[in-house]
Amino acid sequence: MEKKKAITCLKPSDGGLHFGHYIGNIEPLIKYQDDFECYFIFSDLQMINLGNKFDVLENIYDMMKQMIALGVDPNKVIFGRESIVKEKRLNDLIAISNYLSNTRIDRLPLFKSIEKPYKMSMYLYPLLQALDFYMTDAEIAFSNTDNKPAIELINELFAKMNHLEGRSLKHIELIHGVVDFLVGVDGEKMSKAKGNAIFLSDSCNEISKKVNKMYTDPLKIHADSPGHVEGNVVFQFFKAFLSNEEYWRLCDDYEKGKLPDRKAKAELVQILNDIAKKSKTCNYSITTLNEILIRGEKRMLYHI
Numbered sequence: 001m002e003k004k005k006a007i008t009c010l011k012p013s014d015g016g017l018h019f020g021h022y023i024g025n026i027e028p029l030i031k032y033q034d035d036f037e038c039y040f041i042f043s044d045l046q047m048i049n050l051g052n053k054f055d056v057l058e059n060i061y062d063m064m065k066q067m068i069a070l071g072v073d074p075n076k077v078i079f080g081r082e083s084i085v086k087e088k089r090l091n092d093l094i095a096i097s098n099y100l101s102n103t104r105i106d107r108l109p110l111f112k113s114i115e116k117p118y119k120m121s122m123y124l125y126p127l128l129q130a131l132d133f134y135m136t137d138a139e140i141a142f143s144n145t146d147n148k149p150a151i152e153l154i155n156e157l158f159a160k161m162n163h164l165e166g167r168s169l170k171h172i173e174l175i176h177g178v179v180d181f182l183v184g185v186d187g188e189k190m191s192k193a194k195g196n197a198i199f200l201s202d203s204c205n206e207i208s209k210k211v212n213k214m215y216t217d218p219l220k221i222h223a224d225s226p227g228h229v230e231g232n233v234v235f236q237f238f239k240a241f242l243s244n245e246e247y248w249r250l251c252d253d254y255e256k257g258k259l260p261d262r263k264a265k266a267e268l269v270q271i272l273n274d275i276a277k278k279s280k281t282c283n284y285s286i287t288t289l290n291e292i293l294i295r296g297e298k299r300m301l302y303h304i
Helices: 019-032 047-051 056-071 080-099 100-105 120-136 144-166 204-212 233-242 244-254 261-278 286-302
Strands: 005-010 037-042 076-080 140-142 171-174
Touching: 005 019, 005 120, 019 037, 019 056, 019 140, 019 261, 037 056, 037 120, 037 286, 047 080, 047 120, 056 076, 056 261, 056 286, 076 080, 076 286, 080 120, 080 286, 100 120, 100 144, 120 144, 144 171, 204 261, 233 244, 233 261, 244 261
Parallel strands: 005 037, 005 140, 037 076, 140 171
Antiparallel strands: none
């Protein structure tokens, strides 16, 4: 029986992977790499609005090493760049754009947060996302739930193309991690742009400094005072990284005043540091990584 195809996509910008990527993209990829035909696509074309200020290939190799170290199997997961398809991809992009209006794209939450007038390159972003699914024939997306509006737009687009052109493009299902998305040190969604991210490349000291900035409970005046976990950034991390049993045990201790903030943050630092250390253990050479990338891109081209 042919496996369903699944993709996850990230921009290869500076800084590499952060823990939000780990929860939303990497963990589901590791979990399902035996069940689906999985693709990890480096969204280098989607960086067009960021300008040409990154060493994209070096960033791609760094991200590949981190993922492989964490458990992504390069013999099971197909790695590739958006930009590999060149002329064929341009033709497909033009074809897809005929079925999307700027007013529909404007309804995406991404555009509501951007000051008008938009750069034309911004309109390429959702089109390129659609093209990733079009190219791979994937029907599953590993991503955070904040990408749900983009997936809904792509499903609308594919349904229209199926109806008008008699195509058989698949309806896409979103699979996210154990939480909808991971917050940053300030309690907002973790993002490189917001400067609130904890990176897998961070040292133990850097992780500790960032965790110590996290909001907990202002009403917990003393170490043995009862605390509240609702809105508590540290406990939002615990929910993402601990088993249900361990999470609820810590919640109970915190609410009964048995778990001081200092100790809770120290435990979180240990959890994150263990993952960060593991992400630094891949010793693949650039030659080997490039071979994996080229092999994956040949597979991607095969599906066009």
